[in-house]
Amino acid sequence: MSMKLSRREFIKASATAIAMTYAGLAVKPVFAKESELKFGRSQCRFCGTGCTVLVGIKDGKVVAVKGDADSPVNFGRLCMKGYKLPEILYGGGGKKRLTKPLIRQEDGSFKEVSWEEALDLIADTFVDNIKKFGPDSVAWYGSGQNTTEEAYAANKLFKGIIGTANVEGNPRLCMASAVGGYLNTFGTDEPAGSYDDLDLADCFFIIGANMAEQHPMLFRRVIDRKSAYPDRVKVIVADPRYTPTARYADLHLQFKSGTDMYLLNAMAQVIIDEDLVDHEHLKYCTFKKELGSSGELMNLEEFKEFLKDYTPEKVESITGVKAEDIRLAASWFARKGYSTVSLWTMGLNQRTKGVQLNCQVHNLHLITGKIGKPGCDSLSLTGQPNACGGTREQGGLTHLLPGHRLLANEEHRRQIAEIWGYPVEQLPTKPTGPAVNMFMRLEKGDIKAIWINTTNPAQSLPNADRYREAMRKAFTVVSDIYPDRTTEVATAILPSAMWVEKEGVMGQTDRRSQFIPKLIDPPGEAKPDFWQIKEVAKRIAKKLGRKDLGFETEEEAWNEYRRCTKGTDVDLWGATREKLKAHAGGVQWPCPSTDFDNRGSNKRFISKEYAKKVFGKTTKKYSTGYVTLYDQHLEDKKLEGPVNYYGTNPLHGEPKGKALIRAVNAEVDFEMPDKEYPYVLNTGRVIEHWHTGTMTMRVRLLRELNPEAYVEISPQDADRLGIKNGQNVRITSPRGSIVLSAWITDRAQPGMVFVPWFDENKLINDLTVDDPKSWSKAGEPNYKVCKCKVERA
Template sequence: MDGAGLPQVRSTCPYCGVGCGVLLRPDGAGGLGVEGDPAHPANRGRLCSKGMALGQTVGLEERLLAPRVDGVETGWDTALDLVATRFSETIAKHGPDSVAFYVSGQLLTEDYYVANKLMKGFIGSANIDTNSRLCMASTVAGHRRAFGTDTVPGIYDDLEEADLVVLVGSNMAWCHPVLFRRLAAARAERGTKVVVVDPRRTATCEIADLHLKLRPGTDVALFNGLFAHLREVGALDMRFLLEHTTGFDEAFRAASADQIDATGLAAGDVARFYRMFAATERTVTVFSQGVNQSSTGSDKVNAILNCHLATGRLGQPGQGPFSVTGQPNAMGGREVGGLANMLAAHLDLEDAGHRAAVRSFWSAPAMAESAGLKAVEMFRAVGDGRIKALWIAGTNPAVSMPDADAVRDAIRGCAFTVVSDITARTDTARLADVLLPATGWGEKDGTVTNSDRTISRQRPALPAPGQARHDWAIFAEVGRRMGWAEAFDYRAPAEIFREHAALSKIAGGFGRDFDISGLADLSDAGYEALEPVRWPVSANRTGGRFFGDGRFFTPDGRARLIPVRQAAPATRRSPRYPFRLNTGRTRDQWHTMTRTGLAPRLSRHLAEPFLQIHPSDAETVGLEPAGLARVTSPQGSAILRVLISEDAAIGAPFAPMHWTGETASAGRVDALVAPMTDAVSGQPESKASAVAVTPFEAGWYGFAVSARKPEADTAYWARVRSETGWRMELAGERAEADWTAFARDLFGTGSEPQVFSDAASGVVRLAFTAPDGTLDAALFVSPEPVAVARDHVAGLIGQAAGDVLAARAGGAGFDPGPTVCACMGVGANTLLAAIGTVGPDLDRICEATGAGLTCGSCRPEITTLIDRFAPREAAE
């Protein structure tokens, strides 16, 4: 069945906070065709490489399809009775604060709502936190301090209406590619100026008019200096300050006490930035994880907000501070109070009136009265036994939390742990007493809210596989079995959404920002057909920007300028740990690769965990290009591939956080991260952990391809899928005595291989063929990092073995080279050929090859190839 007769489904991408609309076409055999939705206001039909590969992620090979108790499959009744009983008994014996939920920005708003209601209103504890704590908690704190509520003032259109966009701690080209394309188009069409503030040169810098490569963590000093400069040159909006704000004098005194020298920036660059900001009314400051993920993240946010409040630049087209979130429903989680220190509908947990109103609305028996444990505190409490029953939903904290080894050990030692997820093959799921199969993207039914407050429907295009259930249904059933049948008698997500919307009317009555009461009477059919809509949605207003009228959500209606000072990172460097590790994301992977790891095309660009390090630092510690580095901290260690680049900041190497115990032997980067947090927001410091870097002295390196999943037991390995099977990087401290035996164990075969061995060079190559003569597996070993045409060799699996041991394309074959464009599978050699043919014209090269025409996030890398390899005479 080709699916031609099946209806197209409008849904939403499950990755970053851009919230792109997608059109899904089931193929009738369990697969999906995926396209961007031209009618969705967030992306207007565009998708990034991850979004375009969504169809490759919906297979059932890795899925959890039935409940498991102690590793044994069982029925839902048995599993849910056990969960309800153990949680009830624990609460009865040790009190409500002895249990906790740790949930995820991957959940839909309806899922989040039921979990939050169950914990805060019925169990009576606020011990529910979310992996969004690792993403945007500092923004929440900064917004609440300045505005009175967690309100994002602007909308995506502001990026296209601004004359200056300042990107702070945001690699938008890789982390929010669709927004990056919108900004790049605005720059090309209307001359928008772009300033990037980042210690690392990233792909986003390719469109920057100015890159401020400041010392890590000195954002407060930079923006305090800007604040002082704005007053000095008379760029303040005195009327706005006098009529709509408080706290200017205190904030200005604090700002004036800081020294811009702390940033390490050239005085001329700072002066240029300050002049640009002061002279440009239509200015948007976009900030992301480089600001949030800090022990002073809340102060960084408020330093930025102070500058916009001081100039009155918010709430108008092309003006304002703008936080872009890392997860698809981080905003939805904030709306329902999914953080341990928040109440539903942006109400305040510490406000007795707010608590009483929500308790009455829910008819709740036991409302939480104080903030619960935030993520780092929560897992610390799991480790020391204060938390005795833990439920983790849709996330992988054994990998993603700071001090990940300690978190893994805490979960393993917890008296009772429940994990609801789509797969049993995560580091966290392997630690669970009870595993509950949840529906995944493409099967889920509900809503999400993106970074500019747009609520979109996520609709199912595929049936729930096996016994999988929606997360809201699992939480609701446990609530019923714990004795609250009426409160959790939901039968469809539309019912939950209506309740959520009705509750928001109470928030509106308190004068809060989040009010979608205009959707409270939505019928089931209306919910099914709901178009993207930006909140608020009430009798008073729908959508738009906030604060253009100068009215805020503080008791006196005025915004607060917050005095902040530059502070050192919470972790201290020392002679033993002289570097500060910066962590983040790569272009084509998502979180811990539970979904993106299933799409072969997404692993072709950067296929293994790596350490990007400045050449001077690499020379100091003795690292070689493409070698391996051992990175250690007081918390843990990792072994990472070396990528030497001047893009990295001196003294601050960078490593991505995606690899797990399932995908690499020693690539869990968050095991290195110290569990230091912002005192206000509780968000961990993920950008400045003190580490040591030394060479990993490998006795041999290997590269393997196989039709079946290879299993290694070496000091270093990293494994990803390929279009034809699997590929794997390996290294060990001592060469094997029998490489044939090693290869048989690696590939799980008893076959005799073709062998090439050169004793003088130490190079060994082995190829195993299937009975029909096609290539089944191959291993390439060398004393140095293996030099083979990796994509070419991986593509030979299932083909006639031919000259595979030559490790490069031969005869008429063409090796496209390492993948640069993941969307279209275009390699570096293909691009170099195009450069030689059409010259150094980026647009013509993209037209000729197909690269850079979809999400565009590879265009900076193509530009680098042009700069390095275009014929000099052609470029002049």
């Protein structure tokens, strides 16, 4: 009962905050007198939407936050987490900021040391291991929350100075499958369109995403569009859970967990069978069997033949979705003369067939031509504020180099070595392994020393307890802002500055880069991660007799990184510091032009001529500058054709310039329920908390509203198992067991339970599956479907 009341209060507070913002009012709960405050423009620290915020400072402290009305991302709106940003800086819930470097002693306690002592110890230990066991004995595990400059400096240190490809990060756990999907389909990563498409779409196809709770500001744009044109606009939500997003939908496709590949192929089957195809757009596409570059090419007739086993009637019994609903969804998606945007997140990405699922969504857009036009896009939503910028674009994974380059490509290595000023031989030539594989090698002892930065793998890795032990045994450096489950197992803890205590650039979902300025000082001796990396790099380079990073400031690092992107599809040459600081909402790449008013490209893959045809114009004016509605890279490179899917990635293959519609066979996930473990365990986030709760659990309101993890159980399953609301329930998987309080709700599908992962005291990831066979083709673990049993505790 108390949970119900507090949730009511929370929703009322959200409604109040948004209504007041729209009415042009300051939001009272977080504001001092505005006239006393100095406001600086920044970006929200939480999800991958990248809401632009104005941060109010008084006496060196952040005391207020409001949405930036000039922002093309959020138009002044913020969600409740955004409004509570000030509180993440100042501790709470029994935890204070880390303010001094700490080194673990033999008895397990931590001793405060000077920065000099900590940095020397880290550099000495890393170099000793490199000399004794080779460069692959050390590793970096970063984050989609590092700034791009931090991620770039770390990438250069590990791949450039040390010469190891052991560079991974938590975006591997959330976005790798999306990358694989874009590469396999378009030959290049990241979406074609922009958030602007949400304001023009006639159909929203939301699959595997609970936008109402996890991307609330983007969902507001969906609501605005639907409210303005209630009959014209259709919202389809495909999700095994009956989430608030699903409740809002015109049509909820509640498929059985793990069967969505069948659903997506069935939608394609209907579109082709009923000839809802855009034959003109098919000129820019071709069909190919399965993933990768080696599959056979097909034609439309062969693709139609391939789909004949996926009629809605045939897949109804597998998916649990009525054939008529699949037909209706396909017909809304493909309506001629109307526009469609698809949106998804972890429900597709964190899956054994995550890459194929991404490709299947792209397929629907390509066969219907719902891409490259106003209100049309296949838009993968990001979970973290800089997973796109710092990791995907910058190359913060083992197989990548800056500017969407590949480590295994000799020419790409040569280009980067030249910019970095190192001999090309110094760079590794092959990727090592994805994130979980890196921790497996840590467990095995092949990796002796690891630096974990701005992330909490002891709570977020699948089968996490296994890797906590591995981290405890190795030399583990952890840079973070608060004590968490990972600092517990660290050898050295470095106190970090966060958000507006340091400066840097972050890149979000729709190819957008925004600048975060330093507005206040960090507490105690906490230092920016960029400074930490630079200082360790200096020491390691000296000991190895190699040239160091070669830059001192974040701005110098950014300018060098811009050079890495110049002329590539992810061209950020035009994203000067001056422009990033001046424009609310930043710039969208490709942005080759340094012209102050040019904010980059709104759409990729389309020519100026084609943009004029479909938009009736070629630029769009914002209050602070212009964005071009066509692909500046395509024009710059003089790529042929009005639409050019210009990929050069080996995963894509021939023919160049065309997108690939992938004929992928439907399969269920690796670990499906069986007799012993008859339920599906699904995990995810909640509206009140973000990721492992390191920041949101410091905010009193959010902590009180949702203090601990619980398990969602369907009324049917609860009835059958004799479980009452609030009763303790034991969830057991082949890897572990946990006791949680039951929330009996129609959010959960019969046969499936859902547990959030924000609670550091109830670690649901001790139960999730880490078997490499359960990972997607892109090395992403499966957090959405693993088997479990459910009992009264």
